[in-house]
Amino acid sequence: MWGEYLADSTVIVSGGATGIGAAAVRGFARAGAKTIVADVADELGETLAVSLVGEGHRAVFRHCDVSSERDVESTFAWVNEEYGAIDVVFANAGIEWTKDARHTTLAGWQRVIDVNLTGMFLVGRESLRFMCERARGSLIMTSSPHAVATVADTVAYAASKGGVNALVHALSLEAAPYGVRVNGVVPGTIDTPMVRRELQASSDPELQLSLLASSQPLRRVGQPEDVANLVMFLATPMASFITGALMSVDGGLMAGLPTGSPASYQD
Numbered sequence: 001m002w003g004e005y006l007a008d009s010t011v012i013v014s015g016g017a018t019g020i021g022a023a024a025v026r027g028f029a030r031a032g033a034k035t036i037v038a039d040v041a042d043e044l045g046e047t048l049a050v051s052l053v054g055e056g057h058r059a060v061f062r063h064c065d066v067s068s069e070r071d072v073e074s075t076f077a078w079v080n081e082e083y084g085a086i087d088v089v090f091a092n093a094g095i096e097w098t099k100d101a102r103h104t105t106l107a108g109w110q111r112v113i114d115v116n117l118t119g120m121f122l123v124g125r126e127s128l129r130f131m132c133e134r135a136r137g138s139l140i141m142t143s144s145p146h147a148v149a150t151v152a153d154t155v156a157y158a159a160s161k162g163g164v165n166a167l168v169h170a171l172s173l174e175a176a177p178y179g180v181r182v183n184g185v186v187p188g189t190i191d192t193p194m195v196r197r198e199l200q201a202s203s204d205p206e207l208q209l210s211l212l213a214s215s216q217p218l219r220r221v222g223q224p225e226d227v228a229n230l231v232m233f234l235a236t237p238m239a240s241f242i243t244g245a246l247m248s249v250d251g252g253l254m255a256g257l258p259t260g261s262p263a264s265y266q267d
């Protein structure tokens with residue numbers, strides 16, 4: 001289905017080695033796209049690319065720390081040189097940080113902002129440089145519900161994702177005159193290594209996971225492929241009139257107010 005729109009396009013996925021990014025990498029590669037896994041997790045990224053090549057698809061791993069201007073610039077220059085175009089970029093790399101303000105060191109704050117916000121800026125800036133010149137392309141960024149409503153112990157992460165929402169708006173306005181689109185995806189709780197790491201802090205991770213599932217009106221946690229499907233849609237011409245949008249893929253999480261037990265959704 002996606003092949004009709006995405007075959008032979010060149011796609012960069014930052015944070016593509018695991019979780020949501022890896023699902024997008026698999027989706028794009030299986031649709032026939034030349035897919036670049038840009039990540040700091042060298043072994044995982046390489047293994048993913050090699051397994052897709054083994055299936056007969058085109059995928060390659062490239063070490064890229066999104067918080068490094070040099071890494072991001074050289075990755076984009078290499079992809080453009082190698083493939084002659086950059087059609088789609090999924091700016092997705094991110095790290096978690098679960099501390100309140102009083103326990104957040106300046107170094108901790110800085111690292112989260114460097115990866116989650118400056119990294120998005122650097123990847124977004126390079127995307128627009130190449131895409132606006134060719135007057136075509138789609139950039140998709142991963143935000144979070146924490147950008148608009150959060151909890152007390154996620155201060156740096158929430159601030160970084162609030163910045164991502166603003167970045168989506170600003171970049172979409174800059175890119176629109178060139179026919180280049182910029183959108184954000186806003187995942188709810190998705191079963192990825194990031195969430196699994198956070199759950200490890202609890203005494204009963206599986207119970208915590210089921211509580212998270214029941215807090216989403218569709219009563220399940222999302223799978224990485226749920227997000228990848230939206231990303232792929234936004235990458236295609238089927239989404240040609242969508243730009244500057246922040247689209248939820250959260251099982252209804254952000255639609256409601258916490259009015260009591262999940263059973264209240266059924267009454």
Ligand SMILES: NC(=O)c1ccc[n+]([C@@H]2O[C@H](COP(=O)([O-])OP(=O)(O)OC[C@H]3O[C@@H](n4cnc5c(N)ncnc54)[C@H](O)[C@@H]3O)[C@@H](O)[C@H]2O)c1
Binds near residue numbers: 039
């Ligand atoms: N899983 C969720 O429930 C959820 C919900 C909302 C938003 N998000 C966001 O989705 C994105 C992906 O998260 P995930 O859950 O798949 O996490 P994950 O930890 O499974 O994957 C994140 C990937 O980013 C890579 N990465 C980390 N720092 C990097 C850097 N400096 N440069 C390049 N790559 C780097 C990691 O190596 C990893 O492959 C993140 O931006 C995250 O904030 C996740």
